[in-house]
Amino acid sequence: MKGVIDIGTNSVLLLLAERRPDGSLRVLRDESRVTRLGQGAAASGELHPDAIERTLAVLAEYRQLAEAAGATLEPVATEGLRMASNRDAFLEGARDVLGVDVQLISGDREAELSYLSVAREEEPGPLRVLDIGGGSTELVVGDGETIVSRCSHRIGSVRLTERWIDADPPTPGALRAMEDAALEAFAKQPLEPAPVLHGLAGTVTTAAALMLGLTSYARDRVDGTRWATDDVRHLRDMLARETVAERMKRPCLPAGRADVIVAGATILWVALRHCGATTLVVRDRGLRYALV
Numbered sequence: 323m324k325g326v327i328d329i330g331t332n333s334v335l336l337l338l339a340e341r342r343p344d345g346s347l348r349v350l351r352d353e354s355r356v357t358r359l360g361q362g363a364a365a366s367g368e369l370h371p372d373a374i375e376r377t378l379a380v381l382a383e384y385r386q387l388a389e390a391a392g393a394t395l396e397p398v399a400t401e402g403l404r405m406a407s408n409r410d411a412f413l414e415g416a417r418d419v420l421g422v423d424v425q426l427i428s429g430d431r432e433a434e435l436s437y438l439s440v441a442r443e444e445e446p447g448p449l450r451v452l453d454i455g456g457g458s459t460e461l462v463v464g465d466g467e468t469i470v471s472r473c474s475h476r477i478g479s480v481r482l483t484e485r486w487i488d489a490d491p492p493t494p495g496a497l498r499a500m501e502d503a504a505l506e507a508f509a510k511q512p513l514e515p516a517p518v519l520h521g522l523a524g525t526v527t528t529a530a531a532l533m534l535g536l537t538s539y540a541r542d543r544v545d546g547t548r549w550a551t552d553d554v555r556h557l558r559d560m561l562a563r564e565t566v567a568e569r570m571k572r573p574c575l576p577a578g579r580a581d582v583i584v585a586g587a588t589i590l591w592v593a594l595r596h597c598g599a600t601t602l603v604v605r606d607r608g609l610r611y612a613l614v
Contacts, residue, residue, distance in 0.1 A: 323350065325393035326610040327384055329416075329424065331360030331402035331456030332480050332582065333524055334377060336384045337610040338391050347614065350391055352541070354524070355380045356578025359412075360402035360457045364481045369406045374415065381419045396613060397424040400432050401457030401478065429474025433460035435609035440520050441467045442612070450516055452593050453608065454525040454586055456480035461511055461593065475507040479525055479586035490565050492584055497562055500585055504592035515598025522608050524579060525586030529557055530604040531574040539574050545606040551594045554602060558587035 328335040334357050338350040357376040363369055381397070388395050397416065403409040403426050416424045427435075436453035437460075446466035453460040457478040463471040486492075486499045530544045533553060561569060562584045569580040579586075594602060 323393040325388035326613045327397035329399040433472040435612040437462035439607040439611040453522040473511040477507045479582040482585035483582045500588045508596040519599040520603045537573045549602045
């Protein structure tokens with residue numbers, strides 16, 4: 323049994339799973355906690371003490387779950403730490419809590435793992451995978467398990483929210499600014515149009531749960547759903563007209579995501595346009611699955 327912890331800018335994920343002899347995955351637990359480790363880090367360049375404390379508390383909880391399952395831990399961290407000058411202080415605290423070192427992976431490695439988490443379960447052929455995080459967004463193009471183009475873009479749901487949203491609900495000007503920031507970022511990775519884009523991570527799975535009208539999150543109902551680009555734009559616009567308090571009344575949209583979902587949905591919509599995609603395929607996967 324393996325326990326992979328993915329320490330992100332907005333959330334911390336734990337996957338307890340193992341490979342069966344036939345190659346299929348047996349999942350014991352798949353947990354997510356919003357700790358907002360990257361709170362203010364894009365502007366200040368440092369992790370906030372409160373954010374560190376919240377995240378270490380979740381890591382302590384995850385260690386207990388892993389030990390109870392007899393799992394070997396492999397913790398990794400991404401953009402939330404990559405952008406922070408005081409990351410060593412967090413990494414030392416995390417090692418004390420977990421008993422093992424946390425590996426800070428590069429944007430390229432993050433993109434590769436996100437892509438492989440989907441590619442290893444798809445039929446061989448052209449594939450595009452988008453992973454929207456709190457601090458960065460990875461867009462990867464490949465064929466089967468072979469990666470052709472990958473880039474970790476420095477845009478994310480938390481980063482754009484903190485940079486541009488200063489009213490509740492956000493102003494039309496803020497929406498345009500976030501769209502422009504996403505367009506500018508993706509322009510650094512020019513691509514030929516392709517009809518399908520696979521999307522990962524909390525923004526995408528939450529968007530699918532909202533579009534399905536779920537009263538509680540259900541992975542088996544979300545994973546594999548397909549949506550038109552116009553569906554995503556409609557959801558973004560609808561959420562942008564609501565205050566954070568109004569969004570929090572929606573099932574499947576907790577406080578830790580309600581304030582950043584508009585920025586995340588904006589990145590998703592712009593990515594679909596950039597890729598020339600007409601269809602979004604939602605996958606409840608991520609780099610933790612590739613590491614298992």
